[in-house]
Amino acid sequence: MSKLKQEQSIAKRVTLIGAIWDAILGLAKIVAGYFSQSQALIADGIHSLSDLVTDVFVYFAASNARQAPDANHPYGHLRFETVATVFLGLILVAVAIGIGYQSISAQTQAQFTWYGVAAILATIVVKEAIFHYTKKAGEEINSKLLIANAWHSRSDALSSIAVLIGLIGVYFGYPWADMLASIVVAVLIGKMAIGMMWESLTELVDTAPDPKLIEQIKETANSLKNVMAPHDVRARSMAGKIYLDMHIHVPSHASVSEGHYLGDLVIYTIKKAHPQVEDVMVHIDTDDKIQIADTLHSQNGKPEHLKLPARHQILADLGFLLRQHTGYLDIPNTRLHYLGNTLELELIADASKTPEDSNLQQLVARINQDLLTTAYISKATVLWQFPSA
Incomplete structure (x- = not known):
């Protein structure tokens, strides 16, 4: 039942x-x-x-x-x-x-x-x-x-x-x-x-629940490791049960799956500690926004990081700029890190597909040189993959 x-x-x-x-x-x-x-x-x-x-x-x-x-x-x-x-x-x-x-x-x-x-x-x-x-x-x-x-x-x-x-x-x-x-x-x-x-x-009329309860819920979320500064908490009551949505900060380089894991952990912990909470919707922010939260919006109200290009445009740019390296770079699986108003990349490279007798450090230098023409990329890291023995 x-x-x-x-x-x-x-x-x-x-x-x-x-x-x-x-x-x-x-x-x-x-x-x-x-x-x-x-x-x-x-x-x-x-x-x-x-x-x-x-x-x-x-x-x-x-x-x-x-x-x-x-x-x-x-x-x-x-x-x-x-x-x-x-x-x-x-x-x-x-x-x-x-x-x-x-x-x-x-x-x-x-x-x-x-x-x-x-x-x-x-x-x-x-x-x-x-x-x-x-x-x-x-x-x-x-x-x-x-x-x-x-x-x-x-x-x-x-x-x-x-x-x-x-x-x-x-x-x-x-x-x-x-x-x-x-x-x-x-x-x-x-x-x-x-x-x-x-x-x-x-x-x-969706009057918020007791502010003391909201503070207790925020403290519950904030007590978890790698979950920081719960904020923008909104809650409504329905027949004694609480429906909640909130923002949390997670480490800036956390993957999508790790952010999802931390969000589910917050939901589970809150509902276990506060049985009256029926549902929680969690929005994931990165920890770099804690310091720059007041500067994220321009005068027209658009967040600064939304001025950066989206993934499809970035991959198109990389495909052109790094066309000489596509033999060993896995550009479609590039990891993007939107950090405030800057962008960092993690490029996946297969060392076994590089030209014979290539120096990996020199290849990394050439990749970074080819990316200099993009104003929105602040840092690029190449992650080399080596074939198993």
């Missing part, structure tokens, strides 16, 4: 268990509130049933958000969780307003009943247990929606404590305590919903 499928299965199972308990507790509190004429207890029952609504949202969001990337969603479907969280918050704000209005306009007087107290105590115990169960699962799969739903369960427990205080106030002759507790429930729901929506909206 893939990682996304496992996460989807966990989210659905946890949410379904929470939904069953929300239905049981919500109905129990509404019935107890009706016979007790307690608006706060009825409001708390509605709160529990609103948890059931959110559980349905979370269940279907988990079913869609944890699908693998496809052609239309190359970054995956995790933003489904974010959008679902915003809608969830809107529903909860409406619920909070309705509870507050009902508690103020109600004409009935609450009565203290032991079955009402029993329903409240059961809610506090069960919802706190659901909170820890759901939060642990959300942290395990890095699901912000599941963690938000866990805190929603805890808010139900907290609001139930407020209702319990209200009923105790009624018992001691303070009937207004029930209305006050009901308003507290509404405020708790509204505050939680607004916070949930705000966090999700900031994610939808």
Whole structure:
């Protein structure tokens, strides 16, 4: 089973268990509130049933958000969780307003009943247990929606404590305590919903994650040998997971394959040290750019090294300039090193194909002499290959 499928299965199972308990507790509190004429207890029952609504949202969001990337969603479907969280918050704000209005306009007087107290105590115990169960699962799969739903369960427990205080106030002759507790429930729901929506909206507009986390990620990359000065780090969040792109410096004469190796090493190390990082895109810079980074761009914004010719043009120039040496030079496999605004070459030569009785040092001197007419080549090194014995 893939990682996304496992996460989807966990989210659905946890949410379904929470939904069953929300239905049981919500109905129990509404019935107890009706016979007790307690608006706060009825409001708390509605709160529990609103948890059931959110559980349905979370269940279907988990079913869609944890699908693998496809052609239309190359970054995956995790933003489904974010959008679902915003809608969830809107529903909860409406619920909070309705509870507050009902508690103020109600004409009935609450009565203290032991079955009402029993329903409240059961809610506090069960919802706190659901909170820890759901939060642990959300942290395990890095699901912000599941963690938000866990805190929603805890808010139900907290609001139930407020209702319990209200009923105790009624018992001691303070009937207004029930209305006050009901308003507290509404405020708790509204505050939680607004916070949930705000966090999700900031994610939808690609607000950067915590700067401290970004610095920790840069330190992780910088701790590797031959990887220097991570910079230009950009990150976005998707349902609690982080998608990252960054530049790193590697030794200036590193080959393409070594640069690729170091890039993959950075990706592996970051994802291992920071499990919330889902994907990393690494851009390779050479270490010579560390010192000249401020001078790489001309006034028109074009990097200085891009003013140098590309490989196909360089090989064409070499083919003409070194036409007398093509018998033993492997010009197509010439290694190019773009270092700042200069270019260094490594020419591959087969010593067995040189003219008989040739002096290799003299051949190198002639090659460098033939290259003097090119203004863009700062250095050329000839790498001789000798036949095996």
